[in-house]
Amino acid sequence: GDSVTQMEGPVTLSEEAFLTINCTYTATGYPSLFWYVQYPGEGLQLLLKATKADDKGSNKGFEATYRKETTSFHLEKGSVQVSDSAVYFCALPYNAGNMLTFGGGTRLMVKP
């Protein structure tokens, strides 16, 4: 079935370091892909999305490119801040796009 695999965390970086969080997917066709972020004690917020192959989603300095050749949607940011410390989830629609399945999440810790 459709599924998402993320790199395990935690990922610990110093402020201003470059961030990559890997996400690969298995799906029928070319669904939209999403990254959500969860700050401590809170619900999920949509970070960015891409609706078709080769699309790049971006928001708040984060970017992810939908690559059908490698079935990947890796999240990147050029210079992380302490405020980026959170858990990041890659997500994939399934069942004709009616529901979302999530990866296990990757915890990012940014140190000053």
Added chain:
Amino acid sequence: DTGVSQDPRHKITKRGQNVTFRCDPISEHNRLYWYRQTLGQGPEFLTYFQNEAQLEKSRLLSDRFSAERPKGSFSTLEIQRTEQGDSAMYLCASSLAGGGNTIYFGEGSWLTVV
């Protein structure tokens, strides 16, 4: 657009008691979802409604769980005879109908069963 709101945000209950969570979706959204998230895990789908119709239920939704959306607006999730394994965050989300539309989540309701 006030976002998806959930109430209560936190609930501590004794094992065996019943609890009910409420969700108010984004006003124009006709789809409403419930997910469960345990510590260190991603959210897991429980059920979803389109308007007042419950269209899909996960196997995670045991017979102690019941969800309703009587008028196609707000929804309630009731857990009867709570067990310690029910301790989790219950997330509500909403969207417009249609595959691939963005699903927006609320802040979640934390349940602790003691």
